[in-house]
Amino acid sequence: MDVQLKRGLLEVCVLAAIKNEDSYGYQIIKDIKPYVELSESTLYPILRRLEAAELLTVRTVEHNGRLRKYYHITLLGIKRIETFKAEWEEIMSIYKFIAREDVINDKT
Amino acid sequence: MTKHEFLLALSKKLAALPERDIKCSIDYYSESIDDRMEDGLSEEEAVAMLGSVDAIAEDILSDPSVSEYTPRSRDLNKGLKTDMYTSADELSKGKARRYAPRTWNIILLALGSPVWFPLLLAFLVVILSLFVVIWAIVISIYSAPLALIGSAVLGVSAAFPLAFSGSTSEGMFTVGIGLFSGGLAILFFHACLYATMGAAFLTKMIWRGILRCLRWRK
Numbered sequence: 001m002d003v004q005l006k007r008g009l010l011e012v013c014v015l016a017a018i019k020n021e022d023s024y025g026y027q028i029i030k031d032i033k034p035y036v037e038l039s040e041s042t043l044y045p046i047l048r049r050l051e052a053a054e055l056l057t058v059r060t061v062e063h064n065g066r067l068r069k070y071y072h073i074t075l076l077g078i079k080r081i082e083t084f085k086a087e088w089e090e091i092m093s094i095y096k097f098i099a100r101e102d103v104i105n106d107k108t
Numbered sequence: 109m110t111k112h113e114f115l116l117a118l119s120k121k122l123a124a125l126p127e128r129d130i131k132c133s134i135d136y137y138s139e140s141i142d143d144r145m146e147d148g149l150s151e152e153e154a155v156a157m158l159g160s161v162d163a164i165a166e167d168i169l170s171d172p173s174v175s176e177y178t179p180r181s182r183d184l185n186k187g188l189k190t191d192m193y194t195s196a197d198e199l200s201k202g203k204a205r206r207y208a209p210r211t212w213n214i215i216l217l218a219l220g221s222p223v224w225f226p227l228l229l230a231f232l233v234v235i236l237s238l239f240v241v242i243w244a245i246v247i248s249i250y251s252a253p254l255a256l257i258g259s260a261v262l263g264v265s266a267a268f269p270l271a272f273s274g275s276t277s278e279g280m281f282t283v284g285i286g287l288f289s290g291g292l293a294i295l296f297f298h299a300c301l302y303a304t305m306g307a308a309f310l311t312k313m314i315w316r317g318i319l320r321c322l323r324w325r326k
Contacts, residue, residue: 025136026143040140041164044133045171068139
């Protein structure tokens with residue numbers, strides 16, 4: 001897959017992972033794992049970029065005597081997910097057309 | 109590799125970055141290791157799962173947004189279009205391009221100068237007069253012991269002609285007054301020293317306050 005495309009997709013993935021409740025790094029990876037492989041080193045720059053673009057905020061919480069960073073989605077982040085879903089609708093209908101063409105070609 | 113060895117090696121590779129970024133990266137990976145260990149992995153396993161230090165360091169160093177991130181006000185987000193192929197780093201870079209040009213700042217500064225320049229002058233004059241007032245008070249405090257020393261000298265020197273002209277009692281009285289003034293002068297002088305130290309302290313505090321204001325503006 002195109003690197004830029006995958007990066008963009010993973011960013012929205014991470015936002016979706018924290019949409020309903022705040023989460024932390026390892027938990028985000030575990031949540032996304034059934035759908036797409038995501039490593040710590042891939043996630044880190046994504047989180048930094050999302051924070052820089054103010055699509056999420058970070059807070060530090062104490063957990064078992066150490067500090068853990070929790071990520072919280074912002075309104076802008078939620079909007080980003082909605083935009084993604086809307087644009088993806090369009091892509092899905094284009095894909096349906098392309099796939100339909102394949103079926104016709106296969107028949108002949 | 110132990111957790112400590114891993115983090116130490118990583119921090120060495122990231123040494124070129126600003127301290128903030130190094131700390132952020134170390135905290136993140138330290139947290140990853142701790143979370144994995146909490147899940148049941150051993151320290152060695154948790155570290156091994158992260159991959160090589162070199163690869164991680166390279167990822168961090170090559171990512172443009174890592175050193176570019178500065179907090180921006182929420183208003184800047186409005187009106188910036190996002191689409192599926194605009195990843196977040198392009199979004200933050202776009203903002204930087206919109207608001208970075210220094211020339212615009214200089215133009216605005218020049219246009220506004222009829223307003224802010226006289227205000228700045230007025231402010232400087234007020235500060236200057238504050239210093240003048242403080243030191244004027246100190247100087248006037250000094251005038252007390254000076255005057256007393258003057259009378260001490262005069263008193264003692266007047267004693268001799270008076271003594272020779274026969275009015276010894278007046279002479280002794282004058283000497284007495286003169287010596288008394290001298291004593292007072294010494295006392296006042298101590299007060300002067302304290303006043304000077306106080307004034308110097310005030311001056312330093314005001315100066316620091318001004319510098320702090322300037323730094324806050326920047």
